[in-house]
Amino acid sequence: MSNDDYRFPAPPREKTELEEGALFSPRFDANGLVTAVVTDAEDNTLLMVAHMNAEALSKTLSTGIAHYWSRSRQSLWKKGETSGNRQHVIEMRTDCDQDVVHLKVRVEGHAATCHTGRRSCFYRIVLTDDGEARLEHDGSAPLFEIDEVYGRKG
Template sequence: MTTDTLFSERGDKADMEEGTTFQPKFDADGLIPCVTQHAETGEVLMFAFMNRESLAKTLELGEAVYWSRSRAEIWHKGATSGHVQKVVELRTDCDQDVVLLRVLSGPACHVGYNSCFYRAARIENGKAVLAVVKDGKAYDPEAVYGKKG
């Protein structure tokens, strides 16, 4: 099975919106947005992109595989940290231009939090500021990834 044959070509609107063939719509850069959610708690863990190859690998492995835009390479989540995301379900939206991964996972954020969405924005003294809304870090990123900088 190749990525050329795994996914169906984009069909008519009715088939795309309510049919049974997976017709992911990749953007001009060959990417599709992916929201990743914890399967048990419903917490949104992270947002990333996938390309055709990483989406296919995710389906085949049952583990989250993304495309790293900053490194321009396939990124098997947890390969370095050990925080592998086991896919419980992969969904797509009605237009098939976004995917949602429901996963069982340890911490998802590379800076140490369970979720990458650990801060909330508010206005304070006329400026937008961020405040941490989650209790502490789940792990020490320097111990996992080494010192960066």
């Protein structure tokens, strides 16, 4: 760990201290993760939801660039490292019990966040009809060719 790495203390036992105190002590789940909700700093568009372990959270705080933990790859992931669509953290907040962080970011590059090439991972609307749920695209199109950027489809 470099000198810029952050270490996170155990959450306080007192609920009042956790909810009202000034100590940032994220409550990582049994897998060592906190949920990260990511929105655009300018227009508040919901871009993505991901997870962070202590290392990802520390690197995000020390570099100002969003880092996440990939549950599927079981590895640290610097957002935009392959695509160029880095997320610059403008503000980070935590919820009342410190088990979720909210990142307000500015995205560089194509301004896409989703690996499908779209700006947001939330490009489908859940609709219900006669007791069945279905998905409908919101009309957003990919901002780049994913096979060119990632060297593969999807």
